[in-house]
Amino acid sequence: xxxxxxxxxxxxxxxxxxxxxxxxxxxxxxxxxxxxxxxxxxxxxxxxxxxxxxxxxxxxxxxxxxxxxxxxxxxxxxxxxxxxxxxxxxxxxxxxxxxxxxxxxxxxxxxxxxxxxxxxxxxxxxxxxxxxxxxxxxxxxxxxxxxxxxxxxxxxxxx
Amino acid sequence: xxxxxxxxxxxxxxxxxxxxxxxxxxxxxxxxxxxxxxxxxxxxxxxxxxxxxxxxxxxxxxxxxxxxxxxxxxxxxxxxxxxxxxxxxxxxxxxxxxxxxxxxxxxxxxxxxxxxxxxxxxxxxxxxxxxxxxxxxxxxxxxxxxxxxxxxxxxxxxxxxxxxxxxxxxxxxxxxxxxxxxxxxxxxxxxxxxxxxxxxxxxxxxxxxxxxxxxxxxxxxxxxxxxxxxxxxxxxxxxxxxxxxxxxxxxxxxxxxxxxxxxxxxxxxxxxxxxxxxxxxxxxxxxxx
Numbered sequence: 180x181x182x183x184x185x186x187x188x189x190x191x192x193x194x195x196x197x198x199x200x201x202x203x204x205x206x207x208x209x210x211x212x213x214x215x216x217x218x219x220x221x222x223x224x225x226x227x228x229x230x231x232x233x234x235x236x237x238x239x240x241x242x243x244x245x246x247x248x249x250x251x252x253x254x255x256x257x258x259x260x261x262x263x264x265x266x267x268x269x270x271x272x273x274x275x276x277x278x279x280x281x282x283x284x285x286x287x288x289x290x291x292x293x294x295x296x297x298x299x300x301x302x303x304x305x306x307x308x309x310x311x312x313x314x315x316x317x318x319x320x321x322x323x324x325x326x327x328x329x330x331x332x333x334x335x336x337x338x
Numbered sequence: 339x340x341x342x343x344x345x346x347x348x349x350x351x352x353x354x355x356x357x358x359x360x361x362x363x364x365x366x367x368x369x370x371x372x373x374x375x376x377x378x379x380x381x382x383x384x385x386x387x388x389x390x391x392x393x394x395x396x397x398x399x400x401x402x403x404x405x406x407x408x409x410x411x412x413x414x415x416x417x418x419x420x421x422x423x424x425x426x427x428x429x430x431x432x433x434x435x436x437x438x439x440x441x442x443x444x445x446x447x448x449x450x451x452x453x454x455x456x457x458x459x460x461x462x463x464x465x466x467x468x469x470x471x472x473x474x475x476x477x478x479x480x481x482x483x484x485x486x487x488x489x490x491x492x493x494x495x496x497x498x499x500x501x502x503x504x505x506x507x508x509x510x511x512x513x514x515x516x517x518x519x520x521x522x523x524x525x526x527x528x529x530x531x532x533x534x535x536x537x538x539x540x541x542x543x544x545x546x547x548x549x550x551x552x553x554x555x556x557x558x559x560x561x562x563x564x565x566x567x568x569x570x571x572x573x574x575x576x577x578x579x580x581x582x583x584x585x586x587x588x589x590x591x592x593x594x595x596x597x598x599x600x601x602x603x604x605x606x607x608x609x610x611x612x613x614x615x616x617x618x619x620x621x622x623x624x625x626x627x
């Protein structure tokens with residue numbers, strides 16, 4: 180077996196841990212650090228539920244080994260807001276009823292978060308394009324796209 | 339599922355990588371991981387050693403010269419997509435990249451990884467075929483260049499040998515103002531295409547076609563150039579009849595059948611996407627008229 184000690188930043192906090200090489204980053208975040216907001220769906224990069232932001236870019240946590248995150252800056256859905264103080268994006272999801280069971284929501288949020296950082300005024304088409312990498316099996320995508328548009332508008336107003 | 343156990347190596351230099359390639363048995367190279375990690379998770383592959391080449395400096399980068407573009411094997415798809423230089427030089431690359439996986443997978447996926455994995459429907463290997471790529475590979479026995487079509491050996495099979503790695507890919511530049519077109523059909527956005535095509539055209543002053551390149555992918559086990567059609571187009575003035583003739587050649591390819599569609603469907607679609615790509619590539623000639 181191949182174990183390594185890794186050092187990374189998760190949501191602004193330094194983390195040091197020993198991991199087996201075969202453990203993917205999603206499982207590491209959930210099991211080793213206890214951040215269960217990152218959901219594990221398909222484990223082959225199709226469903227998008229495990230989407231996180233690594234060094235500023237959106238990535239599938241199930242398609243990265245934890246050892247590869249040594250030295251990286253990782254952001255998960257837990258970094259966005261708290262139940263008492265939702266981020267604009269989370270608030271928009273709530274207002275627009277952009278979730279039903281909630282399983283896909285962390286990945287949706289992190290994908291849109293990554294988009295809004297590089298594109299402050301995305302079109303509906305651009306949002307639909309990036310969300311093609313996230314599957315929702317409950318309620319469809321229209322409300323999610325609406326929420327992303329609302330969040331973009333709210334962020335432009337406050338930042 | 340979860341990946342099977344393996345020993346993990348992350349060399350920090352090309353020399354260290356070559357040392358590992360010489361020494362290790364049943365090793366796999368890990369580039370962006372957007373195809374290999376799913377295969378590990380499904381346990382389709384079970385290497386004893388995984389050699390992660392993400393920490394080797396200088397394996398990524400975009401370098402332009404007068405005649406060509408050299409892309410480091412570890413250049414991320416999102417960086418190719420964002421490069422203004424590349425978009426100005428070879429606009430078909432940016433056009434095609436919009437179809438490569440998703441926003442989230444392009445962050446990590448690399449051009450070299452895509453060309454070594456060689457899914458028949460992958461866009462980047464098809465572009466390499468279209469742009470007369472030269473693949474610069476190296477291993478314990480030294481470096482060598484694999485030219486154009488020699489790279490594409492078959493289904494998921496490149497010319498890369500067991501103990502070699504891909505260093506960079508050299509693409510031929512086309513002159514400014516060349517026509518380009520890209521078309522593919524997939525049932526959902528971001529899926530691998532059922533069939534796709536890319537076309538490049540260079541026009542002489544009298545609007546006759548001076549040079550043509552056409553690639554069809556997702557149809558045969560590897561991307562394929564329509565060499566006969568390319569030759570036939572040279573010296574001609576663009577017309578609907580020419581389009582139909584080239585589309586017919588695409589529809590005569592030896593198409594694969596799979597769980598999604600029959601070979602007949604794929605042949606028909608090959609003609610459709612080829613027609614669309616070529617018509618788009620002919621725009622400069624139409625606009626000149």
